[in-house]
Amino acid sequence: MPGPLEYGIWLICTLLEGAVVVCAVRSHSFRRYIFLNVYMGLSFLASVGRYQALSHYGIASSQYAYFYYYSDALLTIGLYFALLNLYSLVFDEMKVERYLRFGAVLLLAGTAWFSYAVVQQSSHRLFSHFAYELSQNLYFVGLVLTYALWGAIVKMRETRARLIQLVLALGVYFSAFAANYALQNLSSKATILHFVTPILGCILPAAWAYCFLRVNEETRLAPARLVAVPR
Amino acid sequence: MSRKLTVILLAMLVLVGAMSLKTVAVTHGDGSVIMANGGAPQPPVPWKNGGAPQPPVPWKNGGAPQPPVPWK
Numbered sequence: 001m002p003g004p005l006e007y008g009i010w011l012i013c014t015l016l017e018g019a020v021v022v023c024a025v026r027s028h029s030f031r032r033y034i035f036l037n038v039y040m041g042l043s044f045l046a047s048v049g050r051y052q053a054l055s056h057y058g059i060a061s062s063q064y065a066y067f068y069y070y071s072d073a074l075l076t077i078g079l080y081f082a083l084l085n086l087y088s089l090v091f092d093e094m095k096v097e098r099y100l101r102f103g104a105v106l107l108l109a110g111t112a113w114f115s116y117a118v119v120q121q122s123s124h125r126l127f128s129h130f131a132y133e134l135s136q137n138l139y140f141v142g143l144v145l146t147y148a149l150w151g152a153i154v155k156m157r158e159t160r161a162r163l164i165q166l167v168l169a170l171g172v173y174f175s176a177f178a179a180n181y182a183l184q185n186l187s188s189k190a191t192i193l194h195f196v197t198p199i200l201g202c203i204l205p206a207a208w209a210y211c212f213l214r215v216n217e218e219t220r221l222a223p224a225r226l227v228a229v230p231r
Numbered sequence: 232m233s234r235k236l237t238v239i240l241l242a243m244l245v246l247v248g249a250m251s252l253k254t255v256a257v258t259h260g261d262g263s264v265i266m267a268n269g270g271a272p273q274p275p276v277p278w279k280n281g282g283a284p285q286p287p288v289p290w291k292n293g294g295a296p297q298p299p300v301p302w303k
Contacts, residue, residue: 103238110246140249140256148245181256 002059009198014047016205023212032217035085036166039078040205046071069128073135080108080138083145086167090152111137143174161219162211169207176200 002010020040024030030037050068057063084104088097115137119129150171158164180196 099234099238102235103242106239107242107245110242111249114246114250137250137253140253141245144245144249144252178256 005195006198009195009202010047010051013198013202013205014044014051016202016209017041017044017047019209020205020212023209027212027217029212029217032089033085033166033212035078035081036208039075039082040208042078043075043205046075066128069132069135073131076135076138076142077108080104080142083142083149083170086163086170087145087149089163090149090156090158090167107141108138111141139174143178146171146174159220159222160217161221162215162217164221165211165215166208169204169211172207173200173204176203 017040021030021037021044024033024037049071050064053061053064053067084100087104088100091097091100112134115130115133119126119133146167149167153164153167177197177200180200183196
């Protein structure tokens with residue numbers, strides 16, 4: 001069973017997830033960033049549900065395990081759509097929404113097909129394997145898409161501060177998990193790393209809540225090349 | 232038409248890139264990305280959402296040590 005420190009981190013993470021939605025509603029940005037907020041709302045509900053399952057059945061129970069992995073698959077799909085929300089905002093002036101939707105559906109279908117192809121040999125619990133594999137594969141797709149979006153932001157010299165911070169937070173979140181994963185593989189016995197993974201889960205809600213709370217929608221960043229122009 | 236083809240090409244490129252990245256990560260990892268083990272220390276989970284502790288995988292039967300997954 002997790003200790004008090006793990007419970008504390010989990011509680012902070014859950015509160016931050018709820019705070020994102022509250023801050024977005026307060027700054028009148030809920031509809032503009034609808035999928036980001038739906039994802040955070042789902043994360044909040046999943047955390048509450050996971051706590052219920054954990055406290056009722058225990059960490060070793062199949063009930064908690066099923067709830068954990070199925071909710072994880074659902075959340076990863078939610079994260080994928082949140083990322084697409086950011087894509088549509090970055091490219092909104094280019095009027096390519098139709099193509100973005102087409103590409104997103106195609107990529108999701110391709111990932112689902114790949115996941116099914118990987119697990120179809122399983123003789124039993126095919127759906128559980130599929131949900132697990134899809135969740136994992138979508139994470140890597142999200143990682144690649146986030147870096148591609150950051151490349152597009154840099155190339156297009158995007159100046160909307162809130163949008164840039166939301167994308168950067170997502171990039172930091174994915175990168176931190178990747179770095180943590182690498183570190184754990186290097187030194188799996190380091191106990192400190194045991195607490196790092198849940199702490200990393202707080203990065204995204206904390207950054208997004210701060211962004212909705214403090215960064216105005218109208219705030220613009222001055223591109224360096226404009227600032228450097230001699231008068 | 233050519234725009235649609237470009238979208239299909241980009242989607243396939245992203246998919247191939249992501250799956251290659253995953254393969255590299257899993258190959259160089261200790262296998263814990265794919266499967267968690269019951270009483271073992273918590274495995275690294277780069278795709279975990281939220282801060283909830285990770286349970287053992289539901290489809291593990293019995294207490295025998297887990298072999299490497301055949302579909303890796």
